Amino acid sequence: MGATAVTATPKSEPAATDADIVLRGVTKRFGDLTAVDALDLSIPRGSFFALLGPSGCGKTTTLRMIGGFEDPTEGTVLLGGQDVTDLPPFKRDVNTVFQSYALFPHLDVQRNVAFGLERRKLSKHAVRERVAQVLELTQLTGMEKRKPNQLSGGQQQRVALARALVNRPRALLLDEPLGALDLRLRRQLQIELKRIQTDVGLTFVHVTHDQEEAMTLADEIAVMSEGRIEQRGSATDLYETPRTQFVANFLGLSNLIDARLTGRDPRYATYETHDGATVRAPSELARDGAVRLGVRPEKLEILTEQPEGMNVLRGRVEVAAFLGVSLQYVVRTPGGEELTVIEQNRAGANGGTVGPGRDVLLAWRPEHPFVVDKETEHAG
Numbered sequence: 001m002g003a004t005a006v007t008a009t010p011k012s013e014p015a016a017t018d019a020d021i022v023l024r025g026v027t028k029r030f031g032d033l034t035a036v037d038a039l040d041l042s043i044p045r046g047s048f049f050a051l052l053g054p055s056g057c058g059k060t061t062t063l064r065m066i067g068g069f070e071d072p073t074e075g076t077v078l079l080g081g082q083d084v085t086d087l088p089p090f091k092r093d094v095n096t097v098f099q100s101y102a103l104f105p106h107l108d109v110q111r112n113v114a115f116g117l118e119r120r121k122l123s124k125h126a127v128r129e130r131v132a133q134v135l136e137l138t139q140l141t142g143m144e145k146r147k148p149n150q151l152s153g154g155q156q157q158r159v160a161l162a163r164a165l166v167n168r169p170r171a172l173l174l175d176e177p178l179g180a181l182d183l184r185l186r187r188q189l190q191i192e193l194k195r196i197q198t199d200v201g202l203t204f205v206h207v208t209h210d211q212e213e214a215m216t217l218a219d220e221i222a223v224m225s226e227g228r229i230e231q232r233g234s235a236t237d238l239y240e241t242p243r244t245q246f247v248a249n250f251l252g253l254s255n256l257i258d259a260r261l262t263g264r265d266p267r268y269a270t271y272e273t274h275d276g277a278t279v280r281a282p283s284e285l286a287r288d289g290a291v292r293l294g295v296r297p298e299k300l301e302i303l304t305e306q307p308e309g310m311n312v313l314r315g316r317v318e319v320a321a322f323l324g325v326s327l328q329y330v331v332r333t334p335g336g337e338e339l340t341v342i343e344q345n346r347a348g349a350n351g352g353t354v355g356p357g358r359d360v361l362l363a364w365r366p367e368h369p370f371v372v373d374k375e376t377e378h379a380g
Contacts, residue, residue: 020045020203021066021171026075028061028227035061037227039075043171048197048204050218052211054250058227059207060175066205067096067173080170095164096173099180101156103148103163109135110144113162130166137196138162154185161196171203178213190216211251215239223247239296241285241370248294248372255300255339256292257313258374268366275335279311280366290374297342299368302329302354303361310363315339317360320353327353331362 019042028036036058043049051059064070065077068089077085084092103112110131117127135141138158148156157177164172174193178186194217197204208214214221215235222232223246231238231247242248245256259271259279269286271279271293281293306312315331318338322345329341339362354360 018045019043020047020080021205022076022078023062023066024076024078026062026065026072026077028058028065028070029073034227036065036072039228041222041229043203043205044220045203046201047219048194048206048217050206050208050214050221051224052208052214052218052221052250053224054209057224059209059224062224063096063173063175063205063207066171067094068092069096093170094173095167095169096175097157097160097164097177099176099178101148101160103156103159105148108145108147109140109151109159112148112159113166116163116167134162134166137165137199139192152185153181154189157181157189158192161193165196165200165202169202171205172197174204174206176207176209179208179210186213193217215251223250225250242294243372245292245372248370253297253340254294255297255337256294256372257333257337257339258290258335259293260290261286261288273313273335275333277313277335279313279369281369281371282367285369285371287371287373292372292374294370294372295364295368297328297340299364300339300341301363302331302341302343303363306361307363309366311366311369313339313362315360315362317354317356317358320356322353329354331360333362 021041021043023039023041026036026039026041027034039062041062051062053059061070065072068084068087068091072085075085076083079093104115107115113134114127114131117130135144138161140155140158140162143151143155148159151159161177178189181189190213193204206214206217218235220232220234221238223230223238225246231243238247238251242251242254248254248256258274261269262272262278263270264283264286267283268280269283271281271291273279279293313333315333317329318332319330321328324345326345327343329343331339331341333339341362
């Protein structure tokens with residue numbers, strides 16, 4: 001039977017574009033500590049949504065309030081339009097997959113996956129059928145009689161995922177589910193998670209501190225800091241046009257240059273850097289006052305001649321490193337910034353790096369920078 005058989009059973013569902021999970025003014029305090037601060041959040045039905053941020057930013061506490069494992073100090077949690085703020089976890093139409101797997105060591109794979117269905121008193125035939133479907137979906141067919149200690153870490157995580165999916169919840173909550181795996185397995189499971197979510201069409205809410213994981217998996221990402229959402233959007237939006245220094249620095253590496261707006265036309269705004277250079281950025285991003293212009297390392301080029309139509313800063317190479325697939329430089333400008341440049345290795349064996357101590361030009365196209373307020377470290 002096809003994998004689509006494990007999709008959630010319709011129950012007066014909202015349209016696909018409607019929010020499946022809604023948090024309204026949700027706050028969580030632990031004594032004097034505010035872990036989540038007046039959070040408003042809506043997650044569209046059928047999306048793969050990531051809560052991304054460093055340890056202590058409130059992302060796991062937010063997930064636990066959606067799942068019912070923590071009660072909000074203030075605010076409302078809705079699932080499918082129903083207020084579930086005061087309902088315990090077992091009365092919420094969600095399932096959670098934890099980093100620790102939490103499998104029953106004395107039960108085989110089939111019984112671990114079937115456990116929730118058996119407690120709901122489904123017929124043996126229905127249990128067998130649904131377990132077989134979800135084992136096929138998670139690529140565990142043939143492992144039904146193995147115990148957890150006979151499985152690899154990746155296989156155990158797939159069992160935990162199968163056990164959650166077999167109940168056909170409205171949403172699946174994933175709390176750092178790949179954090180205990182090594183890099184190779186983690187990347188493999190990322191691909192499988194995305195495939196499974198696409199196949200079943202459920203809402204997945206994924207908590208992670210791993211930016212690459214969030215960008216690989218999620219349709220939309222909310223970057224959190226100090227209990228609030230700094231910015232939400234697609235991976236492309238957040239990477240190319242971050243709105244705060246925190247987002248710029250948390251998603252990838254950013255070069256930030258102090259500057260001040262001096263003019264604008266319909267296409268580009270003009271800025272003067274603190275050491276007197278003139279550079280341009282897209283006009284729609286223009287901000288008055290002291291700002292920081294950001295440019296990603298891969299957007300910079302190291303040149304020896306003045307290019308046409310590009311932003312240019314002068315600098316001296318401080319560090320040059322050969323990384324195989326790329327070359328990485330640290331270049332110090334007259335204003336004191338140390339800017340990182342990453343170039344693809346296209347030179348081959350006869351090429352080479354630009355050595356430390358060499359004076360160079362750093363160039364980038366005027367459509368590539370983003371702009372953030374200099375004073376802005378955290379939103380709100």
